[in-house]
Amino acid sequence: MPDVKLVNVSKRFGKIVAVDRVSLSVHDGEYLTLLGPSGCGKTTVLRIISGLTNPDEGEVYVGERLVNDVPVEERGIGFVFQLFAVFPHLTVWENVAFGPRVLGWSTERIEEECLRVLRMVRLENRIDAYPNELSFGELQKVGLARAIATGSKILLLDEPLGALDAKVRGELRLELRRLVKDLGLTAIHVTHDQEEAMVVSDRIAVMRKGRIVQVDTPPRLYSHPENVFLVNFIGEASFLEGTVKNAGKTALVVEIRDGSIIRVSGKSFRIGDRVVVALRPEYVKINAKGNVGLNRLHGRVERTKFVGWFTRVEVRLDNGDLIVVEEPMSNGHDFEVGEDLALTFRPRDALVFHYPEEGLQRALSLE
């Protein structure tokens, strides 16, 4: 059963269309992320769900109920801008009891509910501590406990980990998902960070220019992006432009810029179609020995960068295209700028798209 449902929701600010006919179903207990570049409308969607912003068109449902005209505080939704924005001068208990007090609950009900919530996040032994005495993990729990203390089962999170160090953020996002799942909440999380989205989500809705372009699980989104924008936005990719020379049921022969031929897997293409072939850096192998696939491209190392567990090698192909390869460190070879090498990849590891009408550059643009 969907817990939150948007049907054809639009919102304009003056001439700017911030949200453009968005439809979305978030299931009970699901962790869904709205992911997109700055200005794509993701925060506006979140505000529309919360009731802080009214849509110009479309319907918003929470559970079975149409809530377009229901005020913020009656939607049963916890809204978190930043998980760590707790009141520094209040104890854990006072922070969590803040919302219920504002709602004018009886002392007994506040006691009961706050204790219940604090037990759920396992902070019942820290109720008298002040925020500056807590670890990041504990602060995150206070932020969550506070958001759900008034009985919300739906949690809206707007860049909740934005203000943190990379290292801490990496640890807390795993913990955040675990907590949301343990507490049985439905979460809708907004971020611009692909890795964060992949770690926390059951499904990701990618937004661009006010519209949802794909909703899928993290692995599906990575392996089956529906257009070139997505392949570039979710992970990294290099692009080869070409024309279909031969098309079988699932196999294509593509001629790229200098007349070289590559073989890729792809359906619903016809001879003569202009295509873009996208290669993920981890699927391209350098100087692989033996029969490692039908595709072999020659080029020269243009730039290399040691990044720890892999080396990133940028290779300028003979036809002028640039291919990025991630070579695992355990392979032990140091690449020199200017070195000649051969790149190989398997047909099924390439992603093929129709050449975008607006041109490749515009199709990839993050603006």
Added chain:
Amino acid sequence: MICRVVMPLPEVKLEDVMKKYGSIVALDGVNLHVADGEYFTIVGPTGAGKTTTLMVIAGLVKPDHGSVCIDGRVVNDVLPEERNVGFMFQSFDLFPHLSVWDNVTYGPFVRGWNPEVYGKSAREMLELVHLAGRFDAFPRELSGGMQQRIALVRALTSGARILLLDEPLGSLDAKIRVELRYELRSLVKDLRLTAIHVTHDMEEAMIVSDRIAILRKGRILQVGTPHEVYSNPTSLFVINFMGETNFLEGIVKNRGENWANIELRNGGNVRVTNGMMGVEKDVVLAIRSEDLFFNKRRVGETNSLSGYIEGSKFISGYIRYEVRLDNGEHIILRRLASRNDSFKVSDRVTVNFSPEKVLVYPCPEGGLERALSPD
């Protein structure tokens, strides 16, 4: 005889720099030597003293003790504007009444340079940061991320030979941040500038830098090239700060000249070939999540520990597995996602790793948690 003018080297040197704010020690004896043309990064957690270090170099904060040298001369008493450094701080202040174009060409304009030359490079840089189309916009019309990119271009075109960059990519969208770090390094190198860059992001540091200094609690723990720091982290803090690492506590059981056997506290044996220590010494073993491998069948070989998969998570092309070992330890293993990966949650697995990949540290006195904590 021709008298050659020796140009001063744009290098930066800090010697034993101390700075206190009240009772808080922000910098506790910092020594640094950044060479001409070097891309140098200071990385560390919040509150480590990174920004204070930059402010001391810029002349915006006076050290309590120690000396700051730029181009071979002590500049402790030299005003910020006379130090010939360009900086970009987190509160990047663009000139609000000037357009994007006037902002990024302000430095060379004031210096009276040839507009044809600086105009061309400014245009190229605006293209690189995806803002060429907004050259006539005013700062207030741009988002925070766009303003940051403009501030970065302005710092690069300012004409200063030494650049101080405080989280220059901090408020950008993740995708643009990842893309720009490669470009930022290339620009600094092409322009032959010396850069000192501050970040809390180790991956960013690895990508942009010639050398990295890891700062913690006002002290530099280690300085080295990305390769040196990665292959030989000198402390538990540094290896943990670099990425997801597994720590196993144990005791040295027996050893030869270049090997030792470690008995794990929770059971199991590990052979190591690094960081030799005496028999009966308490040690902590550190193994990176990417240096562990799965094996479904073979058990009983050197450095194989068995357990079951407790969780898995797909993250941009790789899979992060959580494994519960039979000895109770919790291990993180990361591998490239291949399309026929057959490892599932609750599968029994054997985790293998090679002895050379195990880093050995003496057991820290205050305990492991304290050794890894940022403060």
